[in-house]
Amino acid sequence: MEETKRQYEYMERAKELLQKKKEELGRPFTFCVQTFGCQMNARDSEKLVGILERIGYVESDSENADFVIYNTCTVRENANQKVYGHLGKLKGLKKKNPHMMIALCGCMMQEAHVVEKIKNSYSFVNLIFGTHNIYKFPELLVTAMESDRMVIDIWKDTNKIVEDLPAERKYKFKSGVNIMFGCNNFCSYCIVPYVRGRERSRKPEAILDEIRRLVADGVVEVMLLGQNVNSYGKNLEEPVTFAQLLTEIEKIEGLERIRFMTSHPKDLSEELIEVMAHSKKICKHLHLPVQSGSTDILKKMNRRYTKEQYLALVDKIKTAIPDISLTTDIIVGFPGETEEDFQDTLDIVRKVRYDSAFTFIYSKRSGTPAAVMENQIPEDVVKNRFDRLLKEVQNIATEVCAVHEGTVQPVLVEQINHQDTQLVTGRLSNNLVVHFPGTADLIGKIVDVKLKECKGFYYIGEQI
Ligand code: 5AD
Ligand code: SF4
Numbered sequence: 001m002e003e004t005k006r007q008y009e010y011m012e013r014a015k016e017l018l019q020k021k022k023e024e025l026g027r028p029f030t031f032c033v034q035t036f037g038c039q040m041n042a043r044d045s046e047k048l049v050g051i052l053e054r055i056g057y058v059e060s061d062s063e064n065a066d067f068v069i070y071n072t073c074t075v076r077e078n079a080n081q082k083v084y085g086h087l088g089k090l091k092g093l094k095k096k097n098p099h100m101m102i103a104l105c106g107c108m109m110q111e112a113h114v115v116e117k118i119k120n121s122y123s124f125v126n127l128i129f130g131t132h133n134i135y136k137f138p139e140l141l142v143t144a145m146e147s148d149r150m151v152i153d154i155w156k157d158t159n160k161i162v163e164d165l166p167a168e169r170k171y172k173f174k175s176g177v178n179i180m181f182g183c184n185n186f187c188s189y190c191i192v193p194y195v196r197g198r199e200r201s202r203k204p205e206a207i208l209d210e211i212r213r214l215v216a217d218g219v220v221e222v223m224l225l226g227q228n229v230n231s232y233g234k235n236l237e238e239p240v241t242f243a244q245l246l247t248e249i250e251k252i253e254g255l256e257r258i259r260f261m262t263s264h265p266k267d268l269s270e271e272l273i274e275v276m277a278h279s280k281k282i283c284k285h286l287h288l289p290v291q292s293g294s295t296d297i298l299k300k301m302n303r304r305y306t307k308e309q310y311l312a313l314v315d316k317i318k319t320a321i322p323d324i325s326l327t328t329d330i331i332v333g334f335p336g337e338t339e340e341d342f343q344d345t346l347d348i349v350r351k352v353r354y355d356s357a358f359t360f361i362y363s364k365r366s367g368t369p370a371a372v373m374e375n376q377i378p379e380d381v382v383k384n385r386f387d388r389l390l391k392e393v394q395n396i397a398t399e400v401c402a403v404h405e406g407t408v409q410p411v412l413v414e415q416i417n418h419q420d421t422q423l424v425t426g427r428l429s430n431n432l433v434v435h436f437p438g439t440a441d442l443i444g445k446i447v448d449v450k451l452k453e454c455k456g457f458y459y460i461g462e463q464i
Contacts, residue, residue, distance in 0.1 A: 076365075109128050175221075355397060
């Protein structure tokens with residue numbers, strides 16, 4: 001592709017500029033990529049790392065580096081606060097290292113008021129770009145290297161998808177793969193459609209090619225990424241369903257495991273359940289955000305399903321795939337949420353019995369319809385509901401986790417255990433974590449492990 005070629009040329013240019021600086025100072029130049037938010041951002045960061053390494057920077061864990069970039073999230077207000085906190089610290093570091101460059105990208109930069117604030121209060125930042133033009137990073141980097149002013153490039157939206165830029169994976173044996181970008185759902189609390197733009201699917205051939213290349217490079221597990229994978233392919237010139245895409249991916253030899261997220265309940269098809277039930281490679285895990293158990297609140301959230309419809313869907317899934325693990329996202333304190341609405345959420349949690357749930361306190365995002373709804377819930381009431389919900393979720397998760405005790409399951413070994421280096425840590429198909437005695441040569445391999453003891457959210461096991 002023409003655009004990809006252009007960006008590779010900018011990488012060469014950036015490499016030359018950096019080489020000059022390295023020779024002048026007689027030392028390597030380091031970079032640090034800090035990622036906030038979701039899997040989508042994590043994958044974007046791998047692309048940033050891939051490009052920076054190609055240019056000749058060396059990765060560093062510390063923010064005291066020559067190039068620091070924050071890949072930001074804005075889904076909840078506290079994510080924004082964290083970025084401002086970090087920026088405050090960077091100011092001091094930059095004073096000591098005049099060669100330091102600071103860049104900001106990601107969802108938060110798609111908000112005009114954020115960029116305004118950075119221009120006014122953090123003028124030492126060198127480069128700001130958004131979610132739509134991340135593929136232009138090499139070009140923007142060159143511009144920033146050649147300029148002594150803040151470089152800002154934010155696009156409102158795009159329909160462009162640029163393929164084949166370098167990426168450096170965090171794990172050798174597993175990788176995220178974007179299958180689509182953006183979201184068209186406009187849930188009333190959510191800022192994502194405004195900062196990630198309209199839904200765009202990658203062509204199946206591009207996805208399959210990328211996965212084949214990843215497999216040839218040692219990957220055994222892929223995580224297909226999209227805000228709403230169940231509507232994958234609907235707007236392609238030649239429409240393809242998500243289930244059809246999965247069927248094609250399954251055929252790739254050498255690929256062992258397929259995961260995906262996120263599924264919107266309203267778009268989850270019978271065809272997908274069917275494909276999952278018969279697949280040998282698709283993991284027995286479904287992340288199915290419910291957000292609330294109250295039909296009234298779901299309507300106000302613009303989720304387009306009722307409590308009963310969600311429960312019927314869960315029933316259908318559990319019947320077709322009995323050993324499936326279900327996880328979810330729940331928001332408490334949405335505007336107008338009554339105690340009765342909240343009881344409906346507790347009820348759905350008890351009925352579905354999730355393996356785990358991410359629970360969030362509703363965060364008002366300006367520009368979304370919910371931000372101007374009446375009846376915003378007082379903080380103490382929300383906190384109290386949040387605590388009750390968390391307890392319920394955790395109690396159930398502990399019970400659900402324990403049902404596998406004593407069984408033998410295939411486990412993909414991911415790393416040496418952080419606390420005890422005699423142990424390795426891996427994941428079951430259903431995404432639960434297990435620690436067991438083992439050595440580094442097991443990393444990236446799938447081995448059979450007996451789950452000896454459930455410790456609440458994870459297992460202690462033994463390789464057999
Ligand atoms: N407040 C709280 N949680 C939110 N999420 C999205 N927007 C908000 C918000 N304004 C949660 C949803 C979503 C997850 C990624 O983040 O539960 O599924
Ligand atoms: Fe946000 Fe809803 Fe889209 Fe998920 S489906 S990204 S919650 S608007």
